[in-house]
Structure formats: C-alpha cells, structure tokens
Amino acid sequence: MAIRPAEQLIHKAAWLYYAHGLRQDQVASQLKISRASVAMYLRKARETGIVNISTSTQLFTDDVLARQLEDALKLDAVWIAPENDYVADPSTDIAVLAASVFLELVKKGDRIGVAWGRTVYTIADIMSYADLQDVTVVQLCGNLGAPYSYRPDQCTMEIARRLNAKGINFYAPLVLTTEELARGLRAEPVIREQLSSIHECDLALYSVGTVDADSHVVKCGALTAEEMGALRKAGAAGVIAGQIIDAEGKALDCSYNRRVISAELSSLRKIEKRLMVVQEDSKFEPLIAAITGGLCTHLVVGARMARRLLDHAGPAAEKAS
Amino acid sequence: MAIRPAEQLIHKAAWLYYAHGLRQDQVASQLKISRASVAMYLRKARETGIVNISTSTQLFTDDVLARQLEDALKLDAVWIAPENDYVADPSTDIAVLAASVFLELVKKGDRIGVAWGRTVYTIADIMSYADLQDVTVVQLCGNLGAPYSYRPDQCTMEIARRLNAKGINFYAPLVLTTEELARGLRAEPVIREQLSSIHECDLALYSVGTVDADSHVVKCGALTAEEMGALRKAGAAGVIAGQIIDAEGKALDCSYNRRVISAELSSLRKIEKRLMVVQEDSKFEPLIAAITGGLCTHLVVGARMARRLLDHAGPAAEKAS
C-alpha cells in the first residue's frame, strides 16, 4: 500500500476544502480525482484529526452557577451541562462536554494521566480525533484481568488513539490478594518508575466511584459487596483510580488500599490540571470527598449536581466569610 | 433586539450540531425552530469563532525543504507553501497558510504584536474567526494619517476582531517631520508605556518591506522615492515595522529612523515567537537582512523563496561546518 501519496492527498484535500474554502468538486478537479474520493478523504481527515472542529465550551462556563461553584469550591474551572433540557440523555451530554473540555485542556507535549471507569470510557468513546504531537497518555492505575469493557488499559489506549498520542500501559493488576505481593510488585523497577513518574503529568482525567454494592470496583470483582459494606462502615466515601478514599479525600487505611497498585493520591495532587467528570447524581458524597481531598481542579458535572454542590458548599462558605 | 437569547441559541445549535453530531433537522426540532434558522445560526457560529475549524499545518512542515531551512537559518519553525501547483494564486496560498499558522501559535492569554503592510492585512482578511479569551493585540508601530487601506491600526483592529480579542492601538503618527518632535512624542507617558510594553508580547506578526521606489513606506508617503534611493545607498536593506534596517538587520543610523515612532528592534527580539510572512519573491534581500538580525523565529514563505534562501544559506552553512 502506498501510504505516502494517500496521506498527502488527504492533507491537500483538507487544506483546500477547509482552509481555502473550496467546494468538494473544485477540490476534486484541482486534485484530478473524483468528488466521491474527496468526500472520503475529508471524512478521513476529520477522523484522524487532520482537521479539528471544536466548539467553544464558553456557554457552559458563562453560567452564573459555574462561577459560583468555582468560588465556593475553590476550583480553577467548572463546566455545567444543562439537564432535562433539550438533549435526550443528560449523562451523554456531560460526557460530550467533558470530551470537549478535555481536548481544550490538552496541549502539545503534554503528559496525561487517565484513570478508568464507565465515565472515562464513555468520554474516550465519543471524543473527537485530534492530531496532537508528542502527547503521552499514561495509565494511572493497575489493570483488571477480567474481560471487562471499561478496563483501565482500554481507557488509556482509546484516548491515546484518539489523540494520536503514545499510550503507556500499566502492566500490573489493580488489586492483589496479599499486601506483601503488592509491596513487592510496587518495588519492581518497571512499576516503580511508572508510579513515580505520574506526578509529572500535566493533566489528569478521572471520575470518582461510589462505595455501595453497585460500585464499579465491586462489579468488576475487585471487592465483594460485603467487603465494600465493611469499608463503608470504616469510613469509605469514594473511589479514585481504584483506591478507596474517606470523607476527607485521604486514602483510607485499609487492607484493600494496601493491596492496590495505583497512583498515590499525593502524586495525583501534584498534577497541575485534575479534570474530574461526574455523570451520576448518586456520586454526590464521593465527589465531595474528592474535592475536599484536593483531587480536582477542573470539574464537569450536570446542572442538578451543580446545584447540590452549591447548596452544600454555600452555607459553609457564608460561615467562613 | 434581544441579544441574549439569540446568542444562547447560536451556542446551543453549534453545540448540538458540532459536538453531538446531530443533523440540522434534529437540532431544529430539539430547539423548536426551523431548519433554515439552524443553518443560519451555524453560519454565525462559524463566523464568530464559536466553532473552530482548523487544519493541521503539518503538511507544510513535513517538507524536507522546511527542515533544511530550519537548520540552515537556525529558525524554530518554517512553513513552505507549495507554488505553481494546484492553487490559482500562490501568494494567497501563503497568506492562507500564514493565517493558519498564526492561529495555531496563538494561545489564550497571549499578547500579540502586529505590524502592518499588505501581507499582514491580507492575512487578517482571510483569517478565520476564533474565540480566544484574554488575548490582546497591540500595534507595533505608529499610524499613517492618510486614508490608506493597510493602515497599522486597521491591521491590528481587524486581527483583534477576528480573534475576539482586545485591540490596543497606537495613537501616534508613524513618522514625524523632525527628530525633536519624535523624541518628544516618544517621551510622552502614553506612548512611552506602550513602546516599553512591547517586549512583553508572546507573539509578533509581521512581514518585511523592500527599499525600492515600490516600497510600501514610499507608496504611503512616509518617504519619497528619492529619499529611499539615498537610504538605499546608505545601506538600507529592508523595512520592519516602519523602520529601515541594514543588511545585518540592525536599525540604520539615519534621520528617518530617528523620526519614526515604532517598536525598538531590541524589543522585538525579546518577543518569544516572531512570525514573519513573506509573499513576494522580490523581498529576498530584505528577508535575509531580517533573519540575520534575529527578527524572525517562525517563517512562512513560498517554495521558490524557500529554495533561494537555502541556496543562499546552504554554502555558508557548509563553510561553517
């Protein structure tokens, strides 16, 4: 397959069509090919990120609510997806917004840490393609062996593919059976190096998980529902990158956390931009915990959740002032 | 006119169409308006920069020639527009390319210095709209009083308008009749401040002018053809932001330069990214002078000019190594 001429043609077609504003038939005659081919090239150009079509996410930050939340929660930026409005599925809207925001935050040369979960995978799945140079996407936590559809490595690789970036996977299980084994594995040079380089990321993308029987970590088998119940009694408030956090956003002192291979929360906090995306209303408490723990600087939520957060933070803020 | 709801609708339409990928009729039914209105909103969204369509300029840097030039001339980046190829007017192609490159180089929060001339105005004119926040566009040199079509303030304002940025004009003439008056004016706090803040720019956009009777500065009446002839004999090699430079790219020691109100070359050199765009083949010597003087880090030229530059620099580079 002659890859070069094809690539060139795609670039030229995209250039003439999008930058010069020619029509497809004009491009076709310039390039001496059929218009149908031009249409195909243009589709490829869009799919591979040679052309970038992005909408301003301004609309969602212009919102007064977003500004109030930024102040109340001391966050760098908040985006709020309108809910029960004109879009069929509100949670899709949040993911679409999150994908746009994410793409807006990524810069050339960045190193990006990606966690996992349904939310992250949904974002990856609808994210448009881009052609960022020198971007590296790293996995923030260990893997699940099971054939589970939102596996950490899948999330990482899919996002890397979309950005035309390098994806670095984490070849270790998320959770091990004994603390000793986990300690040993963390000490392995390969793993050690990867874990210690996480704080060098410029941007992190994650969501937060609940700590009930429906929790992601339970459904994927990392914990049983009973174990989760016990952890909950012990103060578990949420899940970040596979780790259990308490209401203060600190790693819970428990056997499970000691058996997990994942980025340390302190490393995560060193990442400049921490983009947290929450789709479900049920994640209110976990989200509060994550924010309290400083695990989030940029936030994408739905309107209902935003109002709840403000109701929660508002009184506290008033008290403080 | 209710400006708010209209703006909101444009945003929503753009969002549903470009981010969610709905069809226009679907957007129309969601928003409960006619499809024709949706089409109109989308056009407005594109025209105001609410949506951004940008093509990768990769194609033009991938060129071997561009790489060779970068090395030979010690430039940060070079883009080469293919000439006598498939596009009708090669100089338009250079301007289109320059506009894309320019938009790619601009970041949020940047301060941009803009000079003037036909090239700069052409670029401004075909540049697509963008919605950058907190961008400031400043004029690099004084103004022409005459109703001339590529006036410095017009260049600045047009680019500011396209970027949805703040434009800061320079309310002083480009050239005065006496050196004394120029000194006095430069000492004025308003002017002084503006001149001294130029080195804080993150990006500069300019071209270079010739020093013959056809020169821009002659045509707009800043200099007579005779004066220009004399300056040429005295070593003038090009014009940058209204100032005459010699073959070394230094400001020529002459009365004219002392009567000009413009950014000092040393300030220009402090700007991190100096994007120089040259359309005409006749500007070879002036361009060499500008590059020699370190007034250019990013360059956009046509293929013919690129080859001439390489022929010129190539032997010298070989001699050096």
Next chain:
DNA sequence: CACGGCTCTCGACAAAAGTCAAACAGACTC
C-alpha cells in the same frame, strides 16, 4: 395608533455533500 424600518423566521428550491455497490489496482501467496 398607524407607519416605515428593522431584524428574525420560515418554506421551498437549488446546490452540495454523503453513501453504496461495483469495478479496479496492487501486493502477496501458492
């Protein structure tokens, strides 16, 4: 309160873009 002048909106038509099956061209295998 009727009158231009203004913009916004809509329906209908024309133009442009997307899609598909079939033909085709290379590369590789046997």
Next chain:
DNA sequence: GAGTCTGTTTGACTTTTGTCGAGAGCCGTG
C-alpha cells in the same frame, strides 16, 4: 502466472445543507 485479498476509485443515487425572498413580529416615531 493465476488467484485471492485488501484497499482505492468511481458514477449514480440519496440525503443533507445553503440560500433566497416572502412574511411576521417588534420597536421608536410622527
């Protein structure tokens, strides 16, 4: 050297989008 497989190109067709003039709503003004 024929056969197969994969990926590209094309013409014909369908769907989607752009545009234009007519009409509707909305102000300030006389």
